[in-house]
Amino acid sequence: xxxxxxxxxxxxxxxxxxxxxxxxxxxxxxxxxxxxxxxxxxxxxxxxxxxxxxxxxxxxxxxxxxxxxxxxxxxxxxxxxxxxxxxxxxxxxxxxxxxxxxxxxxxxxxxxxxxxxxxxxxxxxxxxxxxxxxxxxxxxxxxxxxxxx
Numbered sequence: 001x002x003x004x005x006x007x008x009x010x011x012x013x014x015x016x017x018x019x020x021x022x023x024x025x026x027x028x029x030x031x032x033x034x035x036x037x038x039x040x041x042x043x044x045x046x047x048x049x050x051x052x053x054x055x056x057x058x059x060x061x062x063x064x065x066x067x068x069x070x071x072x073x074x075x076x077x078x079x080x081x082x083x084x085x086x087x088x089x090x091x092x093x094x095x096x097x098x099x100x101x102x103x104x105x106x107x108x109x110x111x112x113x114x115x116x117x118x119x120x121x122x123x124x125x126x127x128x129x130x131x132x133x134x135x136x137x138x139x140x141x142x143x144x145x146x147x148x149x
Contacts, residue, residue, distance in 0.1 A: 005031075006031065009036075052080040055077055057094070059077055060074075060094045060097050078094075108122060
């Protein structure tokens with residue numbers, strides 16, 4: 001029965017949670033779901049969406065990090081912004097604006113129907129190619145490097 005569920009629920013709570021329920025006027029006549037909802041409301045802080053969006057919109061510049069780390073940072077910031085179905089579009093835009101690499105930024109701006117996945121693929125390919133070019137350049141002996149006369 002619901003009374004047994006509630007008694008079981010209260011028995012696994014720490015004393016402070018039971019006290020909070022009592023202080024909020026919750027009697028023994030509530031359901032487990034109602035008790036859970038009350039505790040969730042009490043413990044989970046309300047987010048200020050305007051401030052969360054401010055944080056997202058001002059943290060757009062890529063730092064000394066790879067593309068995946070940068071996008072993970074943007075995703076974490078966007079997760080509290082309540083952008084809903086447009087979240088990927090906002091992340092894509094922030095990614096494009098905040099990239100350090102001017103040439104990949106230009107390629108993203110030129111792309112038609114750019115999605116977040118497409119932008120990530122392009123950025124990862126560019127990042128990988130840059131590493132390969134550096135590796136090739138570092139492996140060339142100095143005597144083999146081209147010298148213009």
